[in-house]
Amino acid sequence: MSTYFSEDHEWLKVEGDVATVGITDYAQAQLGDVVFVELPENGKTLSKGDEAAVVESVKAASEVYVPVDGEVVEGNEALVEEPGKVNEDPENSAWFFKIKLSDKGQLEGLMDEAAYKAYVETL
Amino acid sequence: MVEQTTDLLKTPLYDLHVELGGKMVPFAGYAMPVQYPLGIMKEHLHTRDAAGLFDVSHMGQAALKGPDHDTVATFLETLVPSNIKELKAGKQRYTVLLNGEGGIIDDLMVSRPAEPSREGELLLVVNAARKSVDYDVIRARLPEGISLETYEDKALLALQGPKAAEVMALHAPEAAELGFMSVASMEFDGVAVHVSRSGYTGEDGYEISVPAGAAEAVAKALLADERVEAIGLGARDSLRLEAGLCLYGHDIDETTSPVEGDITFCMQKRRKEAGDFPGGERILKELAQGPKRKRVALKIDGRAPAREGAEIRVPGADKAIGIVTSGGFAPTLGAPIAMGYVPTEFSEVGTELALVVRGRELPATVTTTTFVPQRYYRKPK
Numbered sequence: 001m002s003t004y005f006s007e008d009h010e011w012l013k014v015e016g017d018v019a020t021v022g023i024t025d026y027a028q029a030q031l032g033d034v035v036f037v038e039l040p041e042n043g044k045t046l047s048k049g050d051e052a053a054v055v056e057s058v059k060a061a062s063e064v065y066v067p068v069d070g071e072v073v074e075g076n077e078a079l080v081e082e083p084g085k086v087n088e089d090p091e092n093s094a095w096f097f098k099i100k101l102s103d104k105g106q107l108e109g110l111m112d113e114a115a116y117k118a119y120v121e122t123l
Numbered sequence: 124m125v126e127q128t129t130d131l132l133k134t135p136l137y138d139l140h141v142e143l144g145g146k147m148v149p150f151a152g153y154a155m156p157v158q159y160p161l162g163i164m165k166e167h168l169h170t171r172d173a174a175g176l177f178d179v180s181h182m183g184q185a186a187l188k189g190p191d192h193d194t195v196a197t198f199l200e201t202l203v204p205s206n207i208k209e210l211k212a213g214k215q216r217y218t219v220l221l222n223g224e225g226g227i228i229d230d231l232m233v234s235r236p237a238e239p240s241r242e243g244e245l246l247l248v249v250n251a252a253r254k255s256v257d258y259d260v261i262r263a264r265l266p267e268g269i270s271l272e273t274y275e276d277k278a279l280l281a282l283q284g285p286k287a288a289e290v291m292a293l294h295a296p297e298a299a300e301l302g303f304m305s306v307a308s309m310e311f312d313g314v315a316v317h318v319s320r321s322g323y324t325g326e327d328g329y330e331i332s333v334p335a336g337a338a339e340a341v342a343k344a345l346l347a348d349e350r351v352e353a354i355g356l357g358a359r360d361s362l363r364l365e366a367g368l369c370l371y372g373h374d375i376d377e378t379t380s381p382v383e384g385d386i387t388f389c390m391q392k393r394r395k396e397a398g399d400f401p402g403g404e405r406i407l408k409e410l411a412q413g414p415k416r417k418r419v420a421l422k423i424d425g426r427a428p429a430r431e432g433a434e435i436r437v438p439g440a441d442k443a444i445g446i447v448t449s450g451g452f453a454p455t456l457g458a459p460i461a462m463g464y465v466p467t468e469f470s471e472v473g474t475e476l477a478l479v480v481r482g483r484e485l486p487a488t489v490t491t492t493t494f495v496p497q498r499y500y501r502k503p504k
Contacts, residue, residue: 032158032162032163032164032357033162033163033164033165033454035164035426035428035452035459036426036427036428036452036459038427038481054481056427056428056452057163057452058163058164058167058357058358058361058451058452058454059157059163059357059360059451060430061428061430080426083426
């Protein structure tokens with residue numbers, strides 16, 4: 001399994017042609033206490049750069065963008081019930097959705113963990 | 124996501140905010156902490172459960188000074204619709220500066236010092252973003268013999284929450300004697316301070332005006348108490364929203380009258396009858412016939428917050444009847460809440476409306492303007 005990161009602070013864990021997508025620990029810390037999560041519908045086709053999900057903190061609403069093309073195959077309904085999980089375990093159990101990749105080649109444009117860490121350092 | 128905080132003004136507590144890990148953001152020209160490591164949610168709940176310390180030194184502190192109370196109060200009454208003349212020594216009142224059309228230039232606190240030696244003084248606390256506007260409006264009308272002094276050398280701290288009184292009493296025992304909306308000069312650990320029993324959270328608490336040089340010592344003395352946590356602007360906003368209190372520039376502004384803004388409690392009987400203040404004609408008409416639009420509080424079904432700018436509609440109709448002016452998640456209620464303006468016929472408690480968020484309608488119901496009960500300290504008579 002490989003993990004990729006985007007400049008918009010999403011992570012993707014890829015198994016076969018399905019990527020599990022969430023937001024990074026850096027992103028949750030910037031957002032603050034998450035109070036609401038909206039997930040994409042199953043079967044929805046997304047293109048790279050689309051708004052896939054919404055995450056709201058006490059203070060503000062933010063979008064979760066999808067960094068690859070594909071079809072949504074599952075949403076993490078547990079987040080809808082307990083949005084605070086995004087703050088507690090952002091890079092594991094608090095994944096947002098799974099997407100069936102239509103072009104695995106797009107993963108090449110994303111960062112690996114070391115590159116993402118270096119990127120966050122510059123912010 | 125890094126906010127530009129250079130070229131911003133700093134309050135006397137700036138270094139303390141940084142030391143405490145405050146996330147500094149620009150607000151009304153100042154670098155202010157939006158939150159500390161505790162986070163907005165816990166800061167909010169801690170203030171409701173125990174006590175929170177807020178730096179509100181960015182707000183404007185000023186004094187009108189004249190020969191006697193009646194002269195100064197008569198002047199201020201030409202700018203505001205509240206009864207200032209009958210304001211007793213040691214009392215504070217919420218009021219608004221009005222423009223010629225009855226719109227609100229700013230909302231502010233006015234207090235008359237308790238000490239007889241300060242006869243002829245009225246102390247003002249105004250919004251940070253409106254300081255210069257307010258001072259210009261007042262200065263342009265100052266009559267001979269009355270002056271406006273502004274205090275750039277004072278900090279303002281707010282200690283709010285059900286434990287505020289117990290904590291404060293350890294440093295300034297006289298503060299316990301104050302009832303809600305009362306003021307007095309006193310010593311806090313030997314520092315001369317001016318204290319009011321009021322705030323912006325709906326909780327019991329104090330605002331403490333302190334010389335800039337002593338601000339950090341006073342703040343640290345309060346924070347040393349385990350019941351007190353430092354609270355940022357984020358929780359200040361969610362606390363005031365739950366308490367149903369207006370935020371200037373959002374819920375009230377130069378276009379909204381006190382009647383539309385549903386803050387006519389700032390207008391006492393004599394002034395309401397006479398209408399002898401700027402925009403009196405409009406305001407009297409609105410009082411008699413009802414305003415065209417009115418600020419309402421909205422409880423939203425579900426978990427999705429509606430933010431400032433969201434359209435308010437009649438459910439199913441595709442036309443906006445109003446707009447959300449403040450909205451967010453209410454940590455005490457665990458639910459989203461909002462305030463906004465609607466035509467008066469839709470302002471009754473229980474009216475079912477819809478707020479448009481990301482193109483979808485969220486059901487919302489008009490509710491009483493205080494989402495959480497206000498817990499101010501009323502002194503036994």
